[in-house]
Amino acid sequence: MNGAHDMGGMHGFGPVEDEPVVPVFHGDWEKKAFALTLACGGLGQWSIDESRYARERQPPAQYLRNTYYEQWIEGLETMLVEKGLVTPEELRSGKADGPGRLSALPADRVFKALQQGSPYTREVDAPARFQIGDRVRVLNFHPTGHTRAPRYLRGHVGTVALYHGAHVFADTSAAGDRKTAHHLYNVSFESDELWGPDGQGGSVHADLWEPYLEPA
C-alpha cells in the first residue's frame, strides 16, 4: 500500500540525530511494547509480514506522529483482534471476558525461539527468470495490500546484482498465505536513474521478488 511507512526519498523530516548504544529502551513502556509484541508473535498466529501490514494500515497522519514502539502497539492490538485472541471490548475495558484460546510461550523457551528465528528460504519449482547482470524494470503497480516494492523504485530500471534463492513472498504472506515463495534478487539502481539531476551518484540496492520485475 502507498502508506506513510514508505518513506524513501521524502523531504522535510530534518536531520538524523545520533544516539548512544545504551539505553536500548527509553522507558519501561518501550520494554513492554517490545516484549509483548514478541511474546504474542510467539503464539504463531501471524507472520512478520502480517504484523508489518497491521502497522502500515494506520492513517498516515497517525503513523507519522507515532514514535516507533507506538507503531508496534497499534499493530499488536490490530493483530490480536483480527486473529480473535482478544475482543475489541476486552481491549476497551482491559478486562478479560474469558481465558485465551492459546497457551503462552513459556519463559524458558524464549531464548531458544529467538536463536532459531524463522528462515524464509523455500524450494520452488519454477526456474529463476533473471540472472545476475540482467537489466530489469520494477513494475509500475500500486496495490492496496502489503508490498515490499518501495514507491521510489517502481517504474525504474536496475541491474540484478545478487540472487538470494526463493523466499516467502511478503505480499501474499501479509494476507495470511505462508507458503507462496518466489525468487528473490538484489537489484542495483544508479542514483541518476532514481533521482535524475538531484541524485548524488552511487547506487541504491534493494531486494526484490520476481513478481515485482520485468525484463528491461
Place this chain on the structure above:
Amino acid sequence: MSDHDHHHHHDHDHDHEHPRLSELQLRVKALESLLVDKGLIDPAALDVFVDTYETKVGPRNGAQVVAKAWTDPGFKKWLMKDASAAIKSFGFEGRQGEHMVVLENTDDVHNLVVCTLCSCYPWPVLGLPPVWYKSAPYRARAVNDPRGVLADFGTELGDDVEIKVWDSTAELRYLVLPQRPTGTDGLSEEALADLVTRNSMIGVETLSYPAKSQDGQEAAE
C-alpha cells in the same frame, strides 16, 4: 504537538516533553494485564525478551565478527561468501539475522544500510536498532541524500568514493565490514573489536585509531 516538539522530543519519554507518555504507559500496562489474565503471555517471558537485547545481544557481537575478519583472511573469505554460516560460528544467529550478507567497505566503495519501509536490522550482530535508524529522517534521506546523512554523523567521504545504499526490503540482513583503521597493526583481535562502533557497521561512520570520542575529538592514547 508543535513541529518543534515532534522533532526533538518524539522519542524521549520525560513527562514534561512527551504529553502522550502517561497515556501510553497506561495503555501498554492495560494490554499486558489483559494478556496475562487471558493466559496468552507468560510475564516471566517478557523479562527474558528485554534482558536478551539489553545485556546479551548487541553490537559487541558484530564487532567481534569484524575484528576476526580483519585478522583472519580465511574467515573473511568465508564471511564474504556465506555470511550466515560464518557469523553462526560465533553463536550469533536467529531472529532478524536468518539470512545475512556482509558488505565490505574499501577505498573505493562505501556501503550504507537502511530500511526505508520499516526498521529491518541485523539483530543477532547489532542488537536492536537505535531510534534514529527507525526514524523518518534516516529512512527518507538515506536513499536520496546519503552524503547529507553521513554529514549528520560527521562523516565525510571523498567525491571519488562510490556510495552504495542497501535498502533492506526483504528478509536479508546487511552488516557493513568497515575498513580497518591504519596504525592498528600490532593490536589484538580483542583490542580491534573495541574500536568497532555500531554506527560503522551500519555504514554511517568510518573508523579511526585512536578512536574518536563521542564529541568527535581525538581521544588521548
